[in-house]
Each structure stands twice: as structure tokens, then as C-alpha cells.
Amino acid sequence: xSEQELISAIREEAKRFEEDWKFTARGHYEAANRWExxxxxxxxSATVMAVTAASTVVGAPRxxxxxxxxxxxxxxxxxxxxxxxxxxxxxxxxxxxxxxRKKSGTLYRVNLLSAMPCExxxxxxxxxxxxxxxxxxxxxxxxxxAYKKAKxxxxxxxx
Numbered sequence: 367x368s369e370q371e372l373i374s375a376i377r378e379e380a381k382r383f384e385e386d387w388k389f390t391a392r393g394h395y396e397a398a399n400r401w402e403x404x405x406x407x408x409x410x411s412a413t414v415m416a417v418t419a420a421s422t423v424v425g426a427p428r429x430x431x432x433x434x435x436x437x438x439x440x441x442x443x444x445x446x447x448x449x450x451x452x453x454x455x456x457x458x459x460x461x462x463x464x465x466x467r468k469k470s471g472t473l474y475r476v477n478l479l480s481a482m483p484c485e486x487x488x489x490x491x492x493x494x495x496x497x498x499x500x501x502x503x504x505x506x507x508x509x510x511x512a513y514k515k516a517k518x519x520x521x522x523x524x525x
Contacts, residue, residue, distance in 0.1 A: 369484045376487045380474035383494060387467035392516035393508035394460030400512065401453035408449065412440035452506070459505035466498055 367375075419433035473490055508516075 372484050373478055373487060376484075376491050377474045377478050380470045380478075380491055380494075383491075383498070384467050384470040384474070387463045387470065387498065389513070389516055389520060390508065391460045391463035391467060392520060393513045394456045394463065394505070396512035396515045396519075397506075397509055398453045398456035398460060401449045401456065404447070405444070405449035405453060408440050408444050412437050412444065415440065455506055456508075459501065462501050462505075463498075466494060466501070470494055 415433045415437040419430045419437060422430045422433065473487065473494070477490065478487055
């Protein structure tokens with residue numbers, strides 16, 4: 367394989383990485399967004415239930431008991447599911463994949479066009495691949511619904 371063919375192959379692989387990491391980052395952002403909404407909904411609901419339960423203790427004790435039970439369930443779910451933590455982890459993974467996407471784009475749009483030596487380009491590409499592999503292992507899985515929503519958004523022209 368000639369040096370020009372190798373550079374062309376590196377360019378194509380970097381483009382493929384950039385496209386793949388765009389979908390991966392967006393999928394993590396979609397999952398983070400959903401977990402943030404779950405956290406907000408559960409937290410606000412538990413707070414409203416607790417306040418309402420406290421205000422009905424004297425006048426409607428049965429209602430107060432039911433509201434306290436609902437509050438306990440919501441609070442328990444918040445503690446068990448940790449939606450805020452899940453949102454943060456997905457957001458962080460999305461940010462890191464977005465960073466890799468930008469590095470990949472820089473590799474094929476700038477570095478390869480500026481007469482970067484072939485071996486240095488290859489090393490950069492393999493380094494990006496290693497970073498993505500490590501990140502994929504450390505990141506939570508993207509739920510299927512989040513990937514589908516990300517794909518729909520990207521195909522509709524959203525970035």
C-alpha cells in the first residue's frame with residue numbers, strides 16, 4: 367500500500383469514527399436528558415406530596431397516610447435509582463465522545479491536509495481508537511430508545 371493510499375484509508379477511518387462518535391455522544395445526551403427529567407419529576411412530586419401530607423394531618427388523616435406512603439415510595443425510588451447520578455454519568459460520557467469526535471474531525475480535515483507524516487497520522491488514529499475503546503468500557507450502555515431518538519434527531523438535521 368502506497369503512502370497516499372494509507373493516508374486515504376486513515377482519512378476514511380477518521381471520518382467513520384467521527385460519524386460513529388456523533389451518534390454515541392448524542393445517545394448519551396438523550397439518556398442524560400431523560401434521567402434529569404425523571405429526577406426532577408420524582409423530586410418535585412415527593413416534595414409536593416410531603417408538604418400536602420403535612421398540611422392534611424389534622425383534617426384528613428387518611429389522606430395524610432396515603433400521601434406519606436407515596437412520598438416514601440418516591441423518596442425510596444430516588445435513593446435506589448439515583449437518576450441524578452445516571453444523568454451525570456451519561457452527560458460526562460457524551461462530553462467525552464464529543465471530544466473524540468472533534469479530534470477525529472481535526473485529524474482528517476486539518477492534520478492530514480497539512481502534510482502530516484503518515485506514521486504520525488496512523489498513531490493518532492490508533493490513539494483515538496484506544497481512547498474510544500477505554501471510554502466505551504467505562505461508560506454506561508446507551509438505552510435503545512435514546513439511540514433511536516439520537517438517530518432521528520441527527521437524520522433530521524439536528525447536530
